[in-house]
Amino acid sequence: MAEKITPRSEDFSRWYLDVIREAELAENSPVRGCMVIRPYGYELWEGVKAGLDRRFKETGHKNAYFPLFIPMSFIQKENEHVEGFSPELAIVTIGGGKELEEPLVVRPTSETIIGHMYSRWIQSYRDLPVLINQWANVVRWELRTRPFLRTMEFLWQEGHTAHATAEEAMEETLRMLDVYADFAINDAAIPVIKGRKSEREKFAGAVASYTIEAMMGNGWALQAGTSHYLGTNFARAFEITYLDRNNELQYCHTTSWGVSTRMVGAIVMVHGDDQGLRLPPVLAPIQVVIVPIWRKEAERSQVLEVTQQVKTALADAGIRVHLDDREEQTPGFKFNDWEMRGVPLRVEIGPRDVKQQSVVLARRDKPGKEGKEFGVPLTGAATRVKELLREVQKSLLEQATAFRDAHTHYVRSYEEFKEVLNEEGGFLRVHWAGTSEDEARIQEETKATLRCLLLEPPEGEGECFLTGKKTDQVAIFARAY
RNA sequence: CGGGGUGUGGCGCAGACUGGUAGCGCGCAGCGUUUGGGACGCUGAAGUCGGAGGUUCAAGUCCUCUCACCCCGACCA
Structure with a gap:
């Protein structure tokens, strides 16, 4: 019988597409860049949803639902946010056969419309915190798509919270990052690295973005979840204010955090082998x-x-x-x-x-x-x-961890960086004191990007591999999806 | 948006250079034999050859235009 799945070593990208097709997870749709999630793939996603939703509830969040359509003017209220998203917006200009007075944006994410509602719901410090999550579809007009990893429409959850202080909001941001890491490790059996995004890579409109980064079977990195501290950026744009104990008007500090159907792609690419999928028992539709x-x-x-x-x-x-x-x-x-x-x-x-x-x-x-x-x-x-089943779950995590560790290298110079990247790929761990321009240059020259800055690097002080400056900041660079 | 490629039963392809009644493998349906690591035989159903126009007695094949999809590069969960 003919081989239906291309070996991983021969062409990883083809292997990925073959597995998704043969295992009946998803299929391309008549609309370019969109996919149809088939029952088996959707059951897997339902497993992801269940694992996350349980954790959200345990940390005090409630689910709600906000509309698919967002007034154009909302998106434009936050400067960086508009700039970040405008190239990839789908916009509705005609409804009921008539040109709309104000175009409606198909949500690329819901910070703005949720911010608008929060400004109405929040009056007093007694109303805080607001801890809401929504399960929804979003649309981003992507040019280059891949099933689960990047599609024009995708499913995800987006948590949106509002807090009285920066400290509380930051705590929430990091708490949800921990929730994501816990899910990835214990349910999806994917070892992830928690870190902060560089200025260049962070979410449009955020003060700080945090990420869980996973290594795929070809050594590439995948951002499997993100959590953002938005500061008062959206609160200022949407006037999300409250009266504090001293009767003084204050801006809220907000957060947002999301995991998408991309997680399904991660599960495929982390655990799969030449025979096809290997699913962690916790999430497997059929155990x-x-x-x-x-x-x-x-x-x-x-x-x-x-x-x-x-x-x-x-x-x-x-x-x-x-x-x-x-x-x-x-x-x-x-x-x-x-x-x-x-x-x-x-x-x-x-x-x-x-x-x-x-x-x-x-x-x-x-x-x-x-x-x-x-x-x-x-x-x-x-x-x-x-x-x-418990043993298989454990073993998949161990195998993935061993693989990641074997393909992670600490490098001291740009020469070594390029050499290791070319010969082995994987994660490059470096001391880092460079600028956004340095990052851009590295990407141009090597195609590797700064995936994240480690939260508590064990290395201590060292010399930046690029600039030679002393720093205690440690970064992971890698080629990424 | 730049570069490369492909459109022929459900899927994968041949046929094209040299025009002459559309073919192969897999899958699908029926029947029989099979079943401890991708079984086999027989019978059968299924294709406006991406679309439009042209050349010709005759076009899957030649010419012109057009559409779609895929792959590789710049932006992104």
Whole structure:
């Protein structure tokens, strides 16, 4: 049978597109730059949503919904914000067959309209903080798109909070960055680096932007989530004010933070291998697939009876299980098919197993025989499956961490920087005291960008690899999506 | 927006230079044999050859125009 997935080593970008197509996560749409998220891909996104939403609720946030359309004038109220977004806005100028008096912007993000509402809702310090999140779609007119990583329309959540003081707002900004990191590491099994964006890379309108950066399987970086401290920029633009205890009018300090369907792309690119997807059990739509095997008609009913029992036992144990009883496919085909779709664990049940009252378990994170366990007693199967799911989750995180660490290099000079980047790629860890112009030059010459400045670098003081100046600031540079 | 490429059953492609009744693989449907790592046989359905115009007795093939998509570079969750 023809190979449907290009090997990763041959062409990573092609591999990524192949996996997304073959695993039926998403497909290109008739509209250029947009994608259709198919049920399996959407279930994965629902897993991401569930993990994040739970954490948002636990940290005191409520969900709400704001409109898709934003008056043009709102976007124009905050200077940097307009400049940052105007090239990528989709604008509605005709409605109901008539030219609109004021064009409506299809939201690229909702700071402005939410700011407008906050100015009405917030009067007193007693109204603060306001902690709201919304799940929504947004549109940015991108020229160069890639499924999940960058599409013209994408799904995300955007949190928007308002606080009395800068300290509180900053605390919130960093708290949500921690929430993102916790989700990425524990649910998505993606090791991420928390850091601050440089002036050049920060969000348009923010005072400071923070990021979680992940390394993809080709050594490139991906910003998997961002959290912004907006200072009083939007409060001033939208007059979000409150009276403090001394009856004095003050501007609120606001934050915003977002994670998008890009996270799905990250999961694909961090864990996937030449066989296809490898999904972390916490997020996998199907955690366990059962494949029945038989030769003769007599064996069929016996085998199916046992697979049905196991399915029930696993479902009762709270495991997302699927029984693949298709008769038109051979077991071998099913093995490959479900591996390609990234199901973490497979249960094989054939006549031999029925006789011994046992099952065969195969884990996705380890190839072939190495990942198989034979003769697992039927009675203890659910317990063993649960253990293995935990192990697979842990193992995926370990593998990704080991990969990232193996491809992260501390460099001391620009020469070394270029050499390592060319020969190995990956993350370049440097002491950094350069300017935005230096950053631009590095990008031009090497295509690497400053991904983030580490929050608490363990290195201590050193010399900037570019300028030689003493600094305790440590940065990660990398090629990025 | 600059550079490169491709449009032919659902998908991947051949056919084009040299014009002469549209073909292959996969997939799909039916039947039978199969089933512990991507099964096989037989039968069958399915294509205005991206679009428009032109040359010609005759155009998937030659000419002109046009549209769309993909890939590589400048901006971005």
